[in-house]
Amino acid sequence: xxxxxxxxxxxxxxxxxxxxxxxxxxxxxxxxxxxxxxxxxxxxxxxxxxxxxxxxxxxxxxxxxxxxxxxxxxxxxxxxxxxxxxxxxxxxxxxxxxxxxxxxxxxxxxxxxxxxxxxxxxxxxxxxxxxxxxxxxxxxxxx
Amino acid sequence: xxxxxxxxxxxxxxxxxxxxxxxxxxxxxxxxxxxxxxxxxxxxxxxxxxxxxxxxxxxxxxxxxxxxxxxxxxxxxxxxxxxxxxxxxxxxxxxxxxxxxxxxxxxxxxxxxxxxxxxxxxxxxxxxxxxxxxxxxxxxxxxxxxxxxxxxxxxxxxxxxxxxxxx
Numbered sequence: 001x002x003x004x005x006x007x008x009x010x011x012x013x014x015x016x017x018x019x020x021x022x023x024x025x026x027x028x029x030x031x032x033x034x035x036x037x038x039x040x041x042x043x044x045x046x047x048x049x050x051x052x053x054x055x056x057x058x059x060x061x062x063x064x065x066x067x068x069x070x071x072x073x074x075x076x077x078x079x080x081x082x083x084x085x086x087x088x089x090x091x092x093x094x095x096x097x098x099x100x101x102x103x104x105x106x107x108x109x110x111x112x113x114x115x116x117x118x119x120x121x122x123x124x125x126x127x128x129x130x131x132x133x134x135x136x137x138x139x140x141x142x143x
Numbered sequence: 144x145x146x147x148x149x150x151x152x153x154x155x156x157x158x159x160x161x162x163x164x165x166x167x168x169x170x171x172x173x174x175x176x177x178x179x180x181x182x183x184x185x186x187x188x189x190x191x192x193x194x195x196x197x198x199x200x201x202x203x204x205x206x207x208x209x210x211x212x213x214x215x216x217x218x219x220x221x222x223x224x225x226x227x228x229x230x231x232x233x234x235x236x237x238x239x240x241x242x243x244x245x246x247x248x249x250x251x252x253x254x255x256x257x258x259x260x261x262x263x264x265x266x267x268x269x270x271x272x273x274x275x276x277x278x279x280x281x282x283x284x285x286x287x288x289x290x291x292x293x294x295x296x297x298x299x300x301x302x303x304x305x306x307x308x309x310x
Contacts, residue, residue: 006295006299006302006306007267007295009306010248010267010298011267011268011270013233013244013245013248013268014233014234015157015161015165015232015233015234015268016160016161016164016231016232016233016234017157017160017161017234018156018157018160018174018177022156022174022177023152023156026152026156026177026178026181027148027149027152027181029178029181029182030148030178030181030182030184030185030186031148031185033182033185033186
């Protein structure tokens with residue numbers, strides 16, 4: 001028995017086809033299941049953007065939603081006028097102002113060049129009003 | 144895009160029915176599965192989006208649904224494995240020799256394991272390559288080739304006397 005002949009003989013056997021009445025019934029049932037009647041008209045070709053985006057509309061919707069959220073958050077963080085910023089920051093108290101002034105004075109002292117140390121007899125150095133209080137008190141005791 | 148169901152039916156229903164009838168060995172099961180295939184196509188419009196080869200995709204869908212259908216049946220009956228039941232899977236003919244051969248062939252196919260029968264059907268009557276059969280049945284190509292060889296050998300041994308007689 002030639003293998004090819006046998007296979008050819010088998011392949012030539014015509015198969016049964018489904019009964020003709022099944023077509024209408026199967027299509028009608030499928031149409032009911034989908035909620036619409038099956039159309040026999042050829043649908044118009046979709047526009048290019050629909051063909052590009054439609055395969056995964058959920059992914060596109062999620063991406064768009066993420067961008068919207070990012071844009072809103074970014075907008076909220078940047079959309080602050082100077083007036084709004086200053087209005088939201090409470091004004092410093094007088095005590096804080098005093099501390100800030102004293103801090104500024106200390107910084108100025110640090111920036112001033114100090115004269116070289118010279119051994120001076122006798123007279124105690126006059127306390128400078130720019131020196132820290134702690135140093136002024138120490139010099140006064142030594143005198 | 145919603146699938147064009149009438150076109151799909153006209154192009155693929157005959158092939159799907161023949162495959163399902165041969166695989167399930169039961170006409171009612173074949174009809175139910177065929178109905179389910181088109182119901183799925185109707186309720187999931189995106190099912191065929193991006194599919195380049197409709198026939199292979201639909202055969203794979205039909206095969207998977209047929210397996211589910213068989214499993215739902217009573218395991219004691221196992222109609223798809225019964226040897227005694229012969230299903231008319233071939234067209235009728237007036238030639239008595241041809242009719243006898245077709246009847247014997249249908250019976251011999253029923254004696255094959257279902258998965259061998261599926262491969263033999265797709266190779267002989269759908270003309271698919273082993274690679275295409277592998278895609279349709281979700282099996283390796285080598286498995287498809289070996290199942291075909293085993294199945295064909297059994298058919299040859301089973302039908303040799305009748306084939307030699309009417310050749």
